Amino acid sequence: xxxxxxxxxxxxxxxxxxxxxxxxxxxxxxxxxxxxxxxxxxxxxxxxxxxxxxxxxxxxxxxxxxxxxxxxxxxxxxxxxxxxxxxxxxxxxxxxxxxxxxxxxxxxxxxxxxxxxxxxxxxxxxxxxxxxxxxxxxxxxxxxxxxxxxxxxxxxxxxxxxxxxxxxxxxxxxxxxxxxxxxxxxxxxxxxxxxxxxxxxxxxxxxxxxxxxxxxxxxxxxxxxxxxxxxxxxxxxxxxxxxxxxxxxxxxxxxxxxxxxxxxxxxxxxxxxxxxxxxxxxxxxxxxxxxxxxxxxxxxxxxxxxxxxxxxxxxxxxxxxxxxxxxxxxxxxxxxxxxxxxxxxxxxxxxxxxxxxxxxxxxxxxxxxxxxxxxxxxxxxxxxxxxxxxxxxxxxxxxxxxxxxxxxxxxxxxxxxxxxxxxxxxxxxxxxxxxxxxxxxxxxxxxxxxxxxxxxxxxxxxxxxxxxxxxxxxxxxxxxxxxxxxxxxxxxxxxxxxxxxxxxxxxxxxxxxxxxxxxxxxxxxxxxxxxxxxxxxxxxxxxxxxxxxxxxxxxxxxxxxxxxxxxxxxxxxxxxxxxxxxxxxxxxxxxxxxxxxxxxxxxxxxxxxxxxxxxxxxxxx
Numbered sequence: 024x025x026x027x028x029x030x031x032x033x034x035x036x037x038x039x040x041x042x043x044x045x046x047x048x049x050x051x052x053x054x055x056x057x058x059x060x061x062x063x064x065x066x067x068x069x070x071x072x073x074x075x076x077x078x079x080x081x082x083x084x085x086x087x088x089x090x091x092x093x094x095x096x097x098x099x100x101x102x103x104x105x106x107x108x109x110x111x112x113x114x115x116x117x118x119x120x121x122x123x124x125x126x127x128x129x130x131x132x133x134x135x136x137x138x139x140x141x142x143x144x145x146x147x148x149x150x151x152x153x154x155x156x157x158x159x160x161x162x163x164x165x166x167x168x169x170x171x172x173x174x175x176x177x178x179x180x181x182x183x184x185x186x187x188x189x190x191x192x193x194x195x196x197x198x199x200x201x202x203x204x205x206x207x208x209x210x211x212x213x214x215x216x217x218x219x220x221x222x223x224x225x226x227x228x229x230x231x232x233x234x235x236x237x238x239x240x241x242x243x244x245x246x247x248x249x250x251x252x253x254x255x256x257x258x259x260x261x262x263x264x265x266x267x268x269x270x271x272x273x274x275x276x277x278x279x280x281x282x283x284x285x286x287x288x289x290x291x292x293x294x295x296x297x298x299x300x301x302x303x304x305x306x307x308x309x310x311x312x313x314x315x316x317x318x319x320x321x322x323x324x325x326x327x328x329x330x331x332x333x334x335x336x337x338x339x340x341x342x343x344x345x346x347x348x349x350x351x352x353x354x355x356x357x358x359x360x361x362x363x364x365x366x367x368x369x370x371x372x373x374x375x376x377x378x379x380x381x382x383x384x385x386x387x388x389x390x391x392x393x394x395x396x397x398x399x400x401x402x403x404x405x406x407x408x409x410x411x412x413x414x415x416x417x418x419x420x421x422x423x424x425x426x427x428x429x430x431x432x433x434x435x436x437x438x439x440x441x442x443x444x445x446x447x448x449x450x451x452x453x454x455x456x457x458x459x460x461x462x463x464x465x466x467x468x469x470x471x472x473x474x475x476x477x478x479x480x481x482x483x484x485x486x487x488x489x490x491x492x493x494x495x496x497x498x499x500x501x502x503x504x505x506x507x508x509x510x511x512x513x514x515x516x517x518x519x520x521x522x523x524x525x526x527x528x529x530x531x532x533x534x535x536x537x538x539x540x541x542x543x544x545x546x547x548x549x550x551x552x553x554x555x556x557x558x559x560x561x562x563x564x565x566x567x568x569x570x571x572x573x574x575x576x577x578x579x580x581x582x583x584x585x586x587x588x589x590x591x592x593x594x595x596x597x598x599x600x601x602x603x604x605x606x607x608x609x610x611x612x613x614x615x616x617x618x619x620x621x622x623x624x625x626x627x628x629x630x631x632x633x634x635x636x637x638x639x640x641x642x643x644x
Contacts, residue, residue, distance in 0.1 A: 037077065037609050037624040044071035065112045075102045078625035082570045083618045086531045087436055088490055092146050094440065094618075100138040107131045120177040128169040135162045136200075142385060144440035150209075152440030155385045157204040163231075165196030182247030190239040198231045201281075206384050208439040225384055226274040228281035229288075235372065237263040253306045257319075261298040265372035268292070269380075290378035291330035296369045296396075298323035302344065312351040319344040321367060327375050327392040336392050342367055357408035364401050370394040370430060374446045386442045395448050400425045414464040421457040433486040434617050447486065451493065454481035469509055475502040475520075485616030492530040494616045499523045504544075512550040519543045526614035536619055538568025538612065558583045569612055573621035577606040595636040605629040 046069035083094040108130040115123045138159045144152040169192050176185045204225040240260045247253050271288035272281040302319030321344055327336040346364040353359075376390040402423045409416040429452040432444040455478075462473040477500040484493040502520035507513070525537040546560035559582040566575050585597035601607075609624040 037079065037611065037622070037626070039076045039625070039627055041074045042071060044069070046070065062116075063112075063114045067110045069108045069110075070106065072103070072105045075104075076100070077102075079622055081620055081622040082573065083620045084534065084570070085436060085440075085442075085618045086487060086492060086528050086534055088488060088530060090146070091531060091534055092144060092152060092440060094142060094144040096140065096142045098138070098140050100136070102134065102136050104132060104134045120179075122175050124171075124173050124175075126171040130167050131164070132167070132196075133164045136160065140383060142383075144385070152438075153206060153208045153385055155204065155206040155383070157202070157383055159200060159202050159382060161198055161200030163196060163198030165194065167195075168193035180247070182245065182253055184243075184245045186241075186243045188239075188241040188243075190237075190241075192235070192237045194233065194235045196233050200229045200231070200382075202227045202229065202382060204384050208441065210439070223384065225381065227285065227288075227381075228272045228274070230270045230272075231268065233265070233267045233372070235263070235265040237261075251308050253308075255304045255306070255317075257302055257304075259298075259300040261296070261300070261323075263294075263296040263369070265294045266292070267294075267372050267376055269376075269378050288379050288381060289331065290376060292372065292376040292378065292390075293328040293330060294372045294375050295326040295328075296323065298367070300344070304346070311353070312349070314350070315346075315348040317346040319346070323367070323369070323396065325369065325396070329377060329392065338395070340396060342398060353408075355408070356411065357406075359406045360404070362401075362403045364403075366399050366401070368397040368399065370396065370446070374430060385440070386444070389443070389445050391445050391447060394430060394446060395428055397426055397430055397448075398428050414466070416460075416462050418460045419458075421455065423453065423455050425453040427451065429483065431483060431485045431616065433489075435488055449484050449486075452481075452483040454483075455479065470505050470507045473502075473504045473506070475504075476500070477502075477522075483616060487530065487617055490530065492528060492616055494529075494614070495527045496614055497523075497525045514548040516546045517544070524612075524614070526619060534619075536568065536614070538566065541565045553586075554588070555584060555586045558585075566610065569610070570621045573610055573612075573623060575608060575610045577608055578604055579607050580604050589637075593638045595638075597632075597634045597636065599632040599634070600629070601627070601632070602629040 046067060048065070048067045050065045051063070077098065077100045079096075079098045081096045081098070083096070085092055085094060109128070111125075111127045113125040117123065136159075138157075140155070140157040140159070142153075142155045144154075146152065170190070172189045174187045178184070202225055206223045206225075208221045208223070210220070238261075241257070242259075243255060243257045245253055245255045268291045269289060271285040273283040273285050274280070275282050298321055300319050300321040302317060304315050304317030306315045307313060321340075321342045323340045323342070325338045325340070329335070342365075344365045344367070347362070349361045351359050374390050374394055375392050377392050378390060380388045404419070404421045406419040407417065427450045428448045430446050431449045431452075433447045435443045457478045459476040460473065462471055464471045477498065479498040480496070482493060482495045484491055486492065500520060500522035502518065504516060504518035506516045520542045522540045523537070524540070525535070527535040541564070543563040544561065547558070549557045551557055559580070561581075562579045564575060564577055564579070568574075580603040581599070581601050582603060583597060583599040585595055587595045605628050607626055607628045609622075609626045611622045611624075613620040613622070
């Protein structure tokens, strides 16, 4: 997979992936069949093998009341996955008013994983807190299935419709892993030897299995009340069932076998989430505007069965789910759309299962069976306009999310830097994402100018050591791009983008951080004589304000020369060179409620690629 610094953040991929893949497609369209007037069948089979290698170093700054500390990590992993996938689609037109569509998908996976992790935590004064070496390997297999069955029925009365939709999602997997680790914990003052040091070693086998089956059944009936008004009545039934088991065995030093059960790390868990949702919506259509007002009520039942301890937690919830949509069309190809909706997101079985995951003994995790479903309010605004000639356009988008039950991790950090995290429901979350794009063609100069502006603001909280820690993040970005509009034989593009990011912490305001990122791009497409085509692109990336050693300034230059041949230009030979200057790299920053992290990844650097392409355009008999 080629390295590239393209994309929104100008980042190269954080790993190196080798892929071997192949597949076949089938389509048949018939005439009249026994139970219908027309049937259409499509199917495909796809198989691939992917080997993904990740080699990263990172530095985290954890926020603690009154102080903070650093954690340096070196992480190497190799993940090999063999995947087979079958997709199908069967569509049957029973009559002129009724149709049935069946869309099945099924995939099989077999995977092997290996990970080496080393870490070192220390205070800003240089006192050691802990060190760790973890070697983890695992192998497993699984099957995933999906099926959608939909019945659509129209009636003689215009606007009257009925639909029934059944979605089924299935997942079943098995995995066996081996965890070998050696960790050293120092006393709070960082005494490197003697009584101030505690060593712990782990040599365990874990056997995990998971099964989930989700069925969602939707009914919808629409009835026109008048020329301008339409009523929709709807009902949904959701049934989500999960089982997850984790058995952990310590190694017996005498027999050299993993035969000693660890009851503290072993758990069998079953979760069920069942919901009934019913509601109605009234749609009004006018000449220039339309609006829809809707209301749903949802009654849900969440059951968490800890089978290992023979205990059950059962909770019932009742939610009001209003929704509204307003759309207005102005003269001159201008339109505004405003939508408000609410939604429920139940906790996953992994978030609910109360089992300790010590894959990284310095960073232990556990589920929480007391979690409530998340309830979100979402407001979305969009506006777009363009002139009749297409020479000028404007697009504005804004999305606001709010929740007082968002699931986030609560973290407990000991004096020696060991961490324990568990999901909890938190209040006060909101996030605003906005984007503006303006473009205009400048005919005398034969190019188009595009301006992009982005502004994102979010706030949320995650308890640390049982204290409230609220984090506010801000991202502001401005981009500009010039794209030529010649006759197609020579096209070029020039672009630049500047972004500013800030994170502030209520617990430690002195640790507030801000950083800048700059990106400049140039690309050229040139049709040469004798059927040759030359492509090249150049991207400069620069960042400031990150941890020492994690700022970046580099230029990525790619180029390609190709020529088409054979009848109809069905053949093409292409010579490509990636990262001509041999400077490609990947550095990224993550700001969460508990820490700020800078990550540097090993990526592909300079290499050549020669490819021969033959296009199959037509089959016939």
